[in-house]
């Protein structure tokens with residue numbers, strides 16, 4: 427199959443290019459077929475927030491950076507969609523906060539594990555956990571393939587960043603006493619509601635923002651970082667996201683949303 431050509435002046439070019447990187451990830455074997463559907467759901471929520479980082483997301487991104495820096499053993503979980511959309515940004519965050527990357531898949535196959543690890547290494551990762559026999563530990567009370575984790579990675583971690591996650595594992599990780607940071611455009615998902623810190627933003631914007639905050643906060647003492655995390659209220663943040671969407675839709679509904687198009691030019695008979 428050939429790659430689609432997107433006209434340079436297409437008004438939705440950026441979004442279509444992101445879609446292309448996911449389709450390429452699927453053709454290359456990194457992304458699960460279900461990942462394409464998950465992306466569509468994400469796109470829909472991104473439309474609702476205006477395809478931009480909204481103030482509550484910025485606050486969550488700062489708290490996420492603080493939590494990763496304050497952690498004893500932080501780990502960044504990587505699935506197919508995350509690798510296809512943001513391999514470089516994942517590696518940059520991993521290096522900035524000193525958190526290893528671990529492959530963790532819902533639709534696990536040895537081939538996908540290795541392809542995702544390869545993509546991360548090609549983007550500068552020094553090591554990737556959770557591949558093959560390294561995923562020898564089990565998250566208790568979890569029955570999906572996501573239960574298989576690295577004993578020196580997610581299993582032993584105190585803080586885990588889970589981009590584009592399913593709710594089951596977030597809840598299981600919380601039961602293990604871990605701090606879970608989610609990146610999920612859907613503020614209503616089980617993951618968003620079960621995590622300690624939910625970043626309602628596109629992974630393509632969220633990761634560079636968290637890295638930027640981490641660079642800024644790196645100089646702070648651990649107690650100050652812990653205080654930022656303690657003060658963050660996930661329920662209040664999710665409510666702020668819902669109110670933002672409500673107010674935005676309200677404003678659009680009052681103002682009108684039809685596009686102003688140029689009048690058709692008259693053709694000579």
Ligand code: PTJ
Pocket residue numbers: 457458460461462463464465466467468469471505506507511530531532533534590591592593609610611612615627628629630
């Ligand atoms: O690679 P695998 O095998 O681990 O499978 C990955 C998927 C994504 C298929 C799997 O984790 C899955 O089924 O996830 P869900 O339950 O569909 O949840 C994915 C969540 O991510 C949804 O709430 C989407 O709204 C959200 N999402 C999708 N695209 C983005 C996103 N959030 C942030 N940025 C995105 N680009």
